[in-house]
Amino acid sequence: MRFEALSHVPRVYVAPVVDSGVVEKLRALVRIPTVSHADEAAIDTAAFEEFRTALAEAFPLLHDHLDPHPVLDHSLLFHWAGTGDGDPLVLMAHIDVVPVDESAPWQHPPFGAEVHDGAIWGRGTLDDKGSLVGICAAVEGLLEQGFAPARDVWLFFGAREEVSGPDAPAAVEELRASGVTPWFVLDEGGAIAHQAFPGVEPPLGVVGVTEKGTTTIVLRAEGRGGHSSTPAPGGPTARIARAVVRLEKRPFAASLPEPTLELFRRIAPHAPLALRPLFANAHRLQPLVKRALLGAGAEPAALVRTTMCVTTLSGSPAHNVIASSATAAVNLRILVGDTVASATEHVRKAIADDSIRLEVVEANEPSPVSPIDDPAFELISTTIGEEFPDAVPTPYVMMAATDSRYFTAICPRVYRFTPFRMTKAQRESVHGYDEHIGVDDWLAGVRWYSRLIEGLPA
Numbered sequence: 135m136r137f138e139a140l141s142h143v144p145r146v147y148v149a150p151v152v153d154s155g156v157v158e159k160l161r162a163l164v165r166i167p168t169v170s171h172a173d174e175a176a177i178d179t180a181a182f183e184e185f186r187t188a189l190a191e192a193f194p195l196l197h198d199h200l201d202p203h204p205v206l207d208h209s210l211l212f213h214w215a216g217t218g219d220g221d222p223l224v225l226m227a228h229i230d231v232v233p234v235d236e237s238a239p240w241q242h243p244p245f246g247a248e249v250h251d252g253a254i255w256g257r258g259t260l261d262d263k264g265s266l267v268g269i270c271a272a273v274e275g276l277l278e279q280g281f282a283p284a285r286d287v288w289l290f291f292g293a294r295e296e297v298s299g300p301d302a303p304a305a306v307e308e309l310r311a312s313g314v315t316p317w318f319v320l321d322e323g324g325a326i327a328h329q330a331f332p333g334v335e336p337p338l339g340v341v342g343v344t345e346k347g348t349t350t351i352v353l354r355a356e357g358r359g360g361h362s363s364t365p366a367p368g369g370p371t372a373r374i375a376r377a378v379v380r381l382e383k384r385p386f387a388a389s390l391p392e393p394t395l396e397l398f399r400r401i402a403p404h405a406p407l408a409l410r411p412l413f414a415n416a417h418r419l420q421p422l423v424k425r426a427l428l429g430a431g432a433e434p435a436a437l438v439r440t441t442m443c444v445t446t447l448s449g450s451p452a453h454n455v456i457a458s459s460a461t462a463a464v465n466l467r468i469l470v471g472d473t474v475a476s477a478t479e480h481v482r483k484a485i486a487d488d489s490i491r492l493e494v495v496e497a498n499e500p501s502p503v504s505p506i507d508d509p510a511f512e513l514i515s516t517t518i519g520e521e522f523p524d525a526v527p528t529p530y531v532m533m534a535a536t537d538s539r540y541f542t543a544i545c546p547r548v549y550r551f552t553p554f555r556m557t558k559a560q561r562e563s564v565h566g567y568d569e570h571i572g573v574d575d576w577l578a579g580v581r582w583y584s585r586l587i588e589g590l591p592a
Contacts, residue, residue: 229291
């Protein structure tokens, strides 16, 4: 099905006053190391309690007017009553951040929230305290003006997003029990992405309409072990190493889901002249488009296929001991059209070794595709055009996983968009080092959230 580009209808909008103090609030909250771990015993619960207290102090009107409600240990659910009875909007972000690799060459302390060259540097500035504090700042600014939204708004801030914890499913069940059926849900993901495609000059306002499924398979090879002075061929580590190499040589086949085809139709007028016919006719020229993307780098290539990456390896506990068991964890991001079962079978066939046991330790199917020929998507696109007039709004398949995937159980319109300008280097810093956000870019994101809330129809 082909969707035409949606028109941008001008709206009357009065920007809230955003002073420099709100930037200091972001910095203060980034400094709190709310690091999540799969092992709950390793979590610093005091940091999460400190964050909750600091958030309440930073945004008193939000906490006074929006009826905050805790979910499980540290997550928060807020309800903002609107003036109408239309289905509500749900805005999401998460409190927790991933651990910091102490050996990584950060230019500035990861929890220092220092300002250098017009940017705030620190873990969580992009993923995802920038969005969380941006949402709160927008709501606080609107409340200061006496504004009430045209329909209810719910805010959900999860505390264990980075470890796929139970908080988001618990929030979904609370909303379901209250009879809440959202009009649409908006979580992190996407961006005003600069340098998204070679040769495409304008930034893309990419809105995730689905996300890949996240699945992890552990490969395990076993043997007798023994002393390293008498090794035998074909031991566990050798077989695991061979399996890893075979996976590298057997990537998944490329495919182009409908959101990706629509993306190319929308960016075609902005592509280099030689590529415009290819992108404009991507549906008919899929083999050529796939080939072009697979050769354009890791980010474009991931748009068109299920990816797999060996992330952890383990073997012997000592240098002079032959491993009796060796493992490799394979993290897969499953594209729409593939399934956990089909991806697992691909891995099994690729390694071609019956002596290696496969164990699926995490299994998430790709999310359903949300509509783009729809007033909710049009509101998001229109708001992008108003705050970022140089950007090209477009749907895309999000490659990472978010808590929003759980909300597809109660809402058919789940979108992922982070309203911040990001260079390629910034996007690569997420979960890496040197994560940072421009001060002006963050303030523009605060305005974007304000515009979105003000634009809600009755």
